Amino acid sequence: MISTSGLIKKYGRTLALQGLDINVPEGAVYGFIGRNGAGKTTTLRILAGLLIPDAGRAEVAGRDVLRDPRGVREVVGYMPDFFGVYDDLRVGEYLLFYAAAYGIRGATAQKLRDDLLELVELGHKRDAFVDTLSRGMQQRLCLARSLIHDPKVLLLDEPASGLDPLARVEMREILRELCRLGKTIIISSHILSELADLCTHVGMISEGRLLRQGPLNEMLAGDRVxxxxxxxxxxxxxxxxxxxxxxxxxxxxxxxxxxxxxxxxxxxxxxxxxxxxxxxxxxxxxxxxxxxxxxxxxxxxxxxxxxx
Missing domain, CATH: 3.30.70.100 (Alpha-Beta Plaits)
Incomplete structure (x- = not known):
């Protein structure tokens, strides 16, 4: 479902990605592990069609991120580690706005709004202003926003960042439900214990290079250490x-x-x-x-x- 080959990205003299090769099977929950500055966010932005690599190839659901960026955006839902919300909008209005951006309007958009709010357990907050939500609720709203066009692939950059323990549990349960719905998910995180409870596959990156990847059970069963x-x-x-x-x-x-x-x-x-x-x-x-x-x-x- 997702693959990169020889992916290279530079920021001035800094080499963020050094020939990165990753492969994510369809329906997998792929934990993307690495230290801060390892290249995780850069990779996800390239896969989302928001950043152009200096060399190499990347495909999502068979669509090339360079040749068909619009097609990639149609199948990808991207949740950044830091995101902006419109404080003067109500929660329901916020989702309707993004639905309209994808050409979804009327009764279809309203039903989609209600279904997504139910999924992320924010149905009772539909008429609340976005700026009154807690950090955990805003994270779940951002996740709902990334699902508004029913993407095949979810790219989640540190989705549990800044959340308290209860909010992390709630986020994990939502992600499990999305797995059951057949989504292919990449989760970038440094909270490795939580990834072990959720992921089917893992990729480990350091200084822009892939260290190792594969099914989680094989990674943990290895005899390296x-x-x-x-x-x-x-x-x-x-x-x-x-x-x-x-x-x-x-x-x-x-x-x-x-x-x-x-x-x-x-x-x-x-x-x-x-x-x-x-x-x-x-x-x-x-x-x-x-x-x-x-x-x-x-x-x-x-x-x-x-x-x-």
Whole structure:
């Protein structure tokens, strides 16, 4: 549904995108992960037809963003990280205004307004002025605005930015409903724990380059990095010394009787490390692998790039 090939974008001397290649299957919820300044917003603006790349290609639903920008805008709903609302309009008027911009008027526009407000749980605010809405409500209204022309693809740039915990939960439930409706969604975010609960696919970007992408379960099941917790009967100094000297292992946190560490390698290497720890005199009472997170995978990949 979405693909880019060799995408390059420069801002003066700053290279924002360095040959970016991403692929998003139809119906996927694609988590676009990266630090601030990694190139996420630039990519989404190019896909929305709002920014022209310096080189490379990008297609959305089979439409080229350079050759058919109008066609791209017909199939894309874009929700920027910062957006403006018209404070002197009521919520319902706000949506009718954007419906008219897409040529939707009359009874059709009114029904669409009511359906979208129901979807984002703002039906009770239809006659309220936009500037009286909370931050979370304004975010949901902006999402409704991006859906006004029933796009196949949603590009959401930090949709949970600035929201309180309850508002984030509400936004997540709305996005799940959109998934059930068959929308293809890209979500740019640095709140990785929330993406893990929502996304089917993930792409990780650093300094304008794609680190890795694929189905979420494959990303989390990879053996690039795994985390372990070890607890001992007494001080864990001996275990720490062995781990620090073991190839591919690194201590993350160490307390008096507990060590959290990461390591790469297969089961035999893990068993070898444990044998070495016991051989060094540590009285191990607990040793377990913890669940790998998106944060673990992204941090490891980013470190590998920095070390290159």
């Amino acid at each position: 795994r985390k372990f917790i070890l607890r001992s009967n007494g001080p864990a100094r001996a275990a720490v010394e062995v781990i620090e000297g073991w190839p591919g292992a690194a201590v993350l946190n160490a307390a008096d009787e507990q060590v959290e560490f990461r390591m790469s390698g297969d089961a035999a290497e893990v068993a070898g490390l444990l044998k070495g720890i016991i051989g060094a005199g540590a009285e191990v009472v607990h040793f377990a692998q913890t669940e790998q997170s998106l944060e673990d995978t992204f941090i490891q990949l980013a470190r590998e790039v920095q070390e290159q």
